[in-house]
Amino acid sequence: MKSTKARAHPNIALVKYWGKRDSERILPYQSNFSLTLAPLEVTTTVELGAGATSVELNGKEAVGQERARVVALVEAVGREAGRALGPVRVVSRGNFPMAAGLASSAAGFAALARATRAAAGLPDDVRATSRLARTGSGSASRSVQGGFCTWHRGSRPDGEDSFATQDFTEAHWPELRLLACVVSSLVKDVSSRDGMQSTVETSPYYPAWVKDAEAEVPRAREAVRKRDLASLGALAERNAWRMHATALAADPPLCYLRPATLAVLLELPRARAKGCPVFFTLDAGPNPVLLTTLEHVARVEALAREAGASDVVRCAPGGDACLLPEPLF
Secondary structure (H helix, E strand, O other): OEEEEEEEOOEEEEEOOOOEEEOOOOEEOOOEEEEEEEOOOEEEEEEEOOOOOEEEEOOEEOOHHHHHHHHHHHHHHHHHHOOOOOOEEEEEEEOOOHHHOOOHHHHHHHHHHHHHHHHOOOOOOHHHHHHHHHHHOHHHHHOOOOOEEEEOOOOOOOOOOOOEEEEEOHHHOOOEEEEEEEOOOOOOOOOHHHHHHHHHHHOOOHHHHHHHHHHHHHHHHHHHHOOOHHHHHHHHHHHHHHHHHHHHOOOOOOOOOOHHHHHHHOHHHHHHHOOOOOEEEOOOOOOOEEEEEHHHHHHHHHHHHHHOOOEEEEEEEOOOOEEEOOOOO
16 A cells, blocks of 8 residues: 655636536636635545545545546546556545635645645656646646646647646745635625626627736736736736626626625725725635735734634645655554
8 A cells, every 4th residue: 555645725816717528528718816725724535545535635535526526537537547546435524614615626636636746656747747737627737736826728639738837936926925814604606617607608798808818827927027016906806806807797696705705895895995905806705805914914814804804824835745754544
């Protein structure tokens, strides 16, 4: 038996991924840009040669599509290694609340890809790991490396040129902070996966969204290079609003915002007018993530709670997915 454990951090997209050109291989229509977040993490142990295949996620046995995606990734590693890996035991646990709106699947599949390739004896290969993680969850391709990463849309039908690369390490902007604001813990009526498909198929704004989002990626990289929070924040807000506008134009309309979401967002221009640098990004859900700097964290957290956030999770730039020496079980 071979048991390997890996750790990975979730990430938040500053230029969003919204829509697949290939749903089976999880290939995006446009490139996107993200930041990996610490101290949030998922640890995943893979044991090859187990008595029977089992998948445990946060203390519960996975079933259905959730289990199938994990098993499919393990089988893909077996094909790369040139042999069937046999029954496998997978145990994955996260240290952050699912209600925060930070996708645990990104960290989970990045850690799974890292651990399974190592357990199978494959050499460390960042791009191969990113491509593999992408097949479990698209955003997982961006959690294989830390700091700021670009997931390249690629153009090949087989997806071999669609992977994430690191633009800047987590050490590039040490004073940057992000606060995940929980304003609602209710399960979304429409999942991101289904929402993307509906938006692609029915929103008249979608072609414009793809063109606009692709053009924002190099602008975001330049703002990060300069550590220019005002430019990056304005871009992140613009991109988030446009993604949600595209979803709102779907048929039927998709509205992921809630009154409490808007209550937080509408406070930000007022805070900036008073000298507090704070901006937001917002995935397909009600819970915004606020960008600021270390010296303003307490002020921004207080603002979010006063506007209605029931919980605020403080984050900083996180590092690469890595192997860990100790077993999980």
